[in-house]
Amino acid sequence: MKIAIIGTGNLGLSIAKGLIVNNAFTTLYLTKRKTEEIQEYEQHSKLKVTSDNREAVQHSDILIFAVQPTQMERILKEIKDDLHENHVLISTVTGFKIPAIEAIVGEEQFIVRSMPNTAIAVGKSMTCLCSNEKGKKRIAIAEAIFNRLGTSIIIPENKMQAATVICASGIAFWMRLIRATTQGAVQLGFDAKDAHELSMQTCLGAASLLIESGKHPEEEIDKVTTPRGCTIEGLNEMEHNGLSSSLIKGIQASFKKINTITTD
Ligand SMILES: NC(=O)C1=CN([C@@H]2O[C@H](COP(=O)(O)OP(=O)(O)OC[C@H]3O[C@@H](n4cnc5c(N)ncnc54)[C@H](OP(=O)(O)O)[C@@H]3O)[C@@H](O)[C@H]2O)C=CC1
Numbered sequence: 406m407k408i409a410i411i412g413t414g415n416l417g418l419s420i421a422k423g424l425i426v427n428n429a430f431t432t433l434y435l436t437k438r439k440t441e442e443i444q445e446y447e448q449h450s451k452l453k454v455t456s457d458n459r460e461a462v463q464h465s466d467i468l469i470f471a472v473q474p475t476q477m478e479r480i481l482k483e484i485k486d487d488l489h490e491n492h493v494l495i496s497t498v499t500g501f502k503i504p505a506i507e508a509i510v511g512e513e514q515f516i517v518r519s520m521p522n523t524a525i526a527v528g529k530s531m532t533c534l535c536s537n538e539k540g541k542k543r544i545a546i547a548e549a550i551f552n553r554l555g556t557s558i559i560i561p562e563n564k565m566q567a568a569t570v571i572c573a574s575g576i577a578f579w580m581r582l583i584r585a586t587t588q589g590a591v592q593l594g595f596d597a598k599d600a601h602e603l604s605m606q607t608c609l610g611a612a613s614l615l616i617e618s619g620k621h622p623e624e625e626i627d628k629v630t631t632p633r634g635c636t637i638e639g640l641n642e643m644e645h646n647g648l649s650s651s652l653i654k655g656i657q658a659s660f661k662k663i664n665t666i667t668t669d
C-alpha cells in the first residue's frame with residue numbers, strides 16, 4: 406500500500422508509528438509544513454518526509470488526512486487536481502463531514518471518515534469508520550489498515566461525533582483514571598513508579614477480562630466484592646462521591662462541546 410499522511414502532528418505521527426511497527430506500507434509519505442520536527446523518520450528506507458502535499462498525493466494511493474478541522478478545506482482544495490479515481494481518501498478530521506469533503510473533491514472519490522485514537526501508535530486503537538456511497542466499495546481497505554493498528558467498527562456517519570468523545574477523547578478520560586488510582590496507591594505507601602505500574606496493569610487486566618470473557622462489568626465486579634469486604638466499601642464511597650455520574654456528565658459535556666467546535 407502506498408500511503409500518505411497529510412498532516413503529521415499528534416495523531417498523524419501516532420498512525421505513522423503504528424504503520425512503521427507493523428511494516429504496513431510499500432511507501433509512506435509524511436507531510437507537514439515544519440518538516441524538521443519529523444525529519445528523523447526519513448531514515449526509514451520506504452518513508453519520505455515533505456511539506457509538499459501534492460507530491461505526497463501524486464505518489465500515493467491511500468491518503469490519510471490528519472490536519473485540524475480549520476486546515477482541511479484549504480488542503481483538499483490544494484490537492485484536488487492531483488486526485489485520480491482510485492485514490493482512497495481517509496479523513497480523521499473531527500467534525501468535517503462527508504458532504505463537505507464531497508463538495509470539494511466530488512462524490513466520485515472513495516471517501517472514508519475514520520476516528521482512531523492515539524493508542525494507534527501501539528496497535529491498540531479503537532477506530533470507528535464510515536464512508537460515502539462510493540467509499541463503501543473501499544472501506545475494507547480502511548478496515549484492513551486500522552485492524553492492523555487495533556480494532557475497528559463501521560458506524561453510521563451520524564454517530565461519528567459520539568465516537569470521537571468515547572474513543573478519541575476517551576483515551577484522556579481513562580488516562581486520568583489511571584493517574585487518580587496511582588495517586589491513591591502512593592497514599593497507601595507505594596512509590597510512584599510501582600504505583601503507576603500497579604494502576605496501569607490493573608486497568609489492562611480489567612479491560613482484557615471483559616474483552617476475552619465477553620461478560621458484563623457487573624458480573625466481574627460481583628466476583629470481587631466480598632460481602633462486608635473492602636471492595637464494596639470503596640466502590641460505594643466512590644459512588645456516593647459521584648464516580649459514575651461524574652463520568653457520564655463529563656461525556657455529555659464533551660459531546661455538547663464537540664457539536665459547537667466542529668466545522669459543520
Ligand atoms: N489527537 C487525537 O487524539 C485525535 C485527533 N483527531 C483529529 O485529527 C486531526 C489532527 O489532530 P492532531 O494530530 O491532534 O492535530 P495536530 O495539530 O497535532 O496535527 C495537525 C498537523 O497538521 C500539520 N499541518 C497543518 N497545516 C498543514 C498543511 N498545509 N500541510 C501539511 N500539514 C499541515 C501541522 O504541522 P505543521 O504546522 O508543521 O504544518 C500539524 O502537525 C484533528 O482534526 C483532530 O480533531 C481525531 C482523533 C484523535
Ligand SMILES: O=C(O)[C@@H]1CCC=N1
Binds near residue numbers: 569573
Ligand atoms: O479534543 C479534541 O477536540 C480532539 C478531538 C478528539 C481528540 N482530540
